[in-house]
């Protein structure tokens with residue numbers, strides 16, 4: 080890196096690795112650098128932006144109802160211990176594991192060589208010098224090579240978050256209709272505000288955390304839009 084851009088290399092070295100390299104981050108960090116859920120949601124609901132806010136809320140409710148039903152249905156059909164994506168990930172790493180040389184240190188720890196890396200894998204602490212096993216909490220190719228030698232189950236070395244059971248649990252919540260706004264008894268001059276509160280209250284009462292997040296985002300977005308115009 081120094082040969083490409085010396086100043087940039089010095090800059091990111093001074094910042095310290097823990098601040099920008101996921102492998103060195105002391106906390107568990109998801110493998111996406113952006114956590115901006117608002118942008119993702121704006122894209123998903125852009126078709127309803129021109130509606131009144133009560134329409135926006137009900138549109139989001141409908142989107143979530145569909146998402147939860149679709150994902151709950153497909154998760155319920157899984158027959159494997161791990162989710163499909165996790166199984167594919169394991170399959171890719173398992174292919175690479177064939178080319179790794181493994182030397183036993185103890186029954187659960189190993190020296191591994193893949194041509195680039197001379198590292199160690201510890202199956203007890205679920206760690207590898209490559210840091211992939213530690214960060215992703217799913218066996219990297221080095222760990223899989225060791226697991227294969229001991230004839231252990233790779234599923235035992237994956238985080239429960241990769242299991243089909245967790246996927247089903249994630250979508251166990253049900254999104255129900257909240258009733259037609261015209262059926263809400265309200266005082267005429269306070270109509271819009273009361274209908275909006277009714278919608279929000281009904282959604283939040285469904286005890287689905289995601290709904291609460293969505294509603295918060297929409298309220299903020301609408302408030303910002305009104306201030307901008």
Ligand SMILES: [Zn+2]
Nearest residue numbers: 207209219221
């Ligand atoms: Zn590794």
